[in-house]
Amino acid sequence: MFKMCLSGYTPSGHARSDPIISQTCASDHVHTFYGPQNFHPQTSYEDIRDTPHRFSTTPFVENQSLYWHPTIYEVIGNDDGTKTYIRAKVIESTPYYRWDDSSSPPVEAFSPGFRMIAHSNDDGANQGELDDEFNLRTECCLFQDNAEVQCDYWNDLHFPNSSCDYLEIVFAMPTCWNGSSLGDNNDHKSHMRYTTNGKVNGSCPNGFNRRIPQIQLTVSVLEYNGGTYQLSDGSDVWHVDFFNGWQEKKLQEIIDNCEPTSDDEDDPSYNPPCSCSPEEGDDFMTFNEEDSGSVCDSDVRELIIDEAIDVTDTLPRGSCKGSNLISKSWTELSDNLLDCKSSCVDTTTNFLVKNIPRSCSWVKTNTKKRCAKGGNKVAKYCPKTCGTCTKHACVNAPQRFYLANGKLKSCKWVARKKSRCNKVGVALICRATCSNPMCDALGRSSGLRHRRKNIFERL
Numbered sequence: 001m002f003k004m005c006l007s008g009y010t011p012s013g014h015a016r017s018d019p020i021i022s023q024t025c026a027s028d029h030v031h032t033f034y035g036p037q038n039f040h041p042q043t044s045y046e047d048i049r050d051t052p053h054r055f056s057t058t059p060f061v062e063n064q065s066l067y068w069h070p071t072i073y074e075v076i077g078n079d080d081g082t083k084t085y086i087r088a089k090v091i092e093s094t095p096y097y098r099w100d101d102s103s104s105p106p107v108e109a110f111s112p113g114f115r116m117i118a119h120s121n122d123d124g125a126n127q128g129e130l131d132d133e134f135n136l137r138t139e140c141c142l143f144q145d146n147a148e149v150q151c152d153y154w155n156d157l158h159f160p161n162s163s164c165d166y167l168e169i170v171f172a173m174p175t176c177w178n179g180s181s182l183g184d185n186n187d188h189k190s191h192m193r194y195t196t197n198g199k200v201n202g203s204c205p206n207g208f209n210r211r212i213p214q215i216q217l218t219v220s221v222l223e224y225n226g227g228t229y230q231l232s233d234g235s236d237v238w239h240v241d242f243f244n245g246w247q248e249k250k251l252q253e254i255i256d257n258c259e260p261t262s263d264d265e266d267d268p269s270y271n272p273p274c275s276c277s278p279e280e281g282d283d284f285m286t287f288n289e290e291d292s293g294s295v296c297d298s299d300v301r302e303l304i305i306d307e308a309i310d311v312t313d314t315l316p317r318g319s320c321k322g323s324n325l326i327s328k329s330w331t332e333l334s335d336n337l338l339d340c341k342s343s344c345v346d347t348t349t350n351f352l353v354k355n356i357p358r359s360c361s362w363v364k365t366n367t368k369k370r371c372a373k374g375g376n377k378v379a380k381y382c383p384k385t386c387g388t389c390t391k392h393a394c395v396n397a398p399q400r401f402y403l404a405n406g407k408l409k410s411c412k413w414v415a416r417k418k419s420r421c422n423k424v425g426v427a428l429i430c431r432a433t434c435s436n437p438m439c440d441a442l443g444r445s446s447g448l449r450h451r452r453k454n455i456f457e458r459l
Helices: 045-049 250-257 297-303 360-364 367-371 373-381 411-415 418-422 446-458
Strands: 002-005 011-015 031-034 066-070 072-077 083-087 091-099 115-119 136-143 149-154 164-172 214-224 229-231 239-243 351-353 356-358
Touching: 011 297, 031 091, 066 214, 214 239, 351 373, 360 367, 360 373, 367 373, 411 418
Parallel strands: none
Antiparallel strands: 002 091, 011 031, 031 066, 066 239, 072 083, 072 229, 091 214, 115 239, 136 149, 136 164, 164 214, 351 356
């Protein structure tokens, strides 16, 4: 049994985009992507395969595959009976590639252009190797004083009411392939099947006589708050999308030449030690030393679809409904296209204009007039939209603004405790106070990223 661990992915962005399902309009719901920043619906196989690794969150240069799933939101009930949806703040993922070289048919690499979608209620997904029975598991884990980890487990998608240090969703995709369905005119599901017993080395059903590595995607929400969470599609069914972007022939080289690292080669376990990557001493792949951050929400709104998806009172829903898709305006990513380190970005949270909550999206519908409101105060919230970067990119916005929990605050409140700059969106509003404006609403500072790495090293 082989297990290749591609650990270290952070989100490359979030958007109501689905490059597999539709290239012409918005997806039914918001997705969270890992890998290349190329996740516009009109993205092709060649686009992601050829993405420069500095525009990707992949930990390894040779794998530019895209992985995505419904975005996870925390749901806050407001006093007036409405709800506020807050995107889960810190997420990491690890794709595990698992195969058994004694299986028949033998495992082979994904073909160029290969894509698939798997749901936790697909035929065969209810049997497998997680807890000897399932292909989906949720766990909520706490770190103990003795460095041990205590976890509660569920064999379905579950958002517990109690908090924990991290919530983890583990899902294994099918591994038996009928050899077809590489184009767009299919459902991207019926070409795949789980093995007859759900296990990675089980027999393949009739008509599915080719075998690919099993992708087991693990998604982790760190500092899980408990309470009410939900998926962006409102479902209790988990699903994962995969769009192959491996450097051609590289994955087959790994399959053909990697040696398993098992404690007992005569009795390989379901969960053997990782192999095949530089972390285990193999030289098949190259570490990505220039991995990117997440695409800014403001850039998603300018380049893909203009709608709030970080903090919102209503989750955008409906395939080809709501805001129109913005046609892809670039042929390749460049350093100035998604400049997530720029200090000239618009505020991503709502602010008050004459006691009415407004956003920079509202400003865009009548830019000249609305930027001038409040004696140009609005322009300090939306310097990119209003064209006032020189004046306002590094100044505090003057009016009160909404935190993710719906409370109204000001930059004076932030100044009393600098750690408040880490709250979602605050550093984009109180730019002078926070001194280092962040364009990523997830708070992706180098310090936070290092802390997340240490957490997973402890696991």
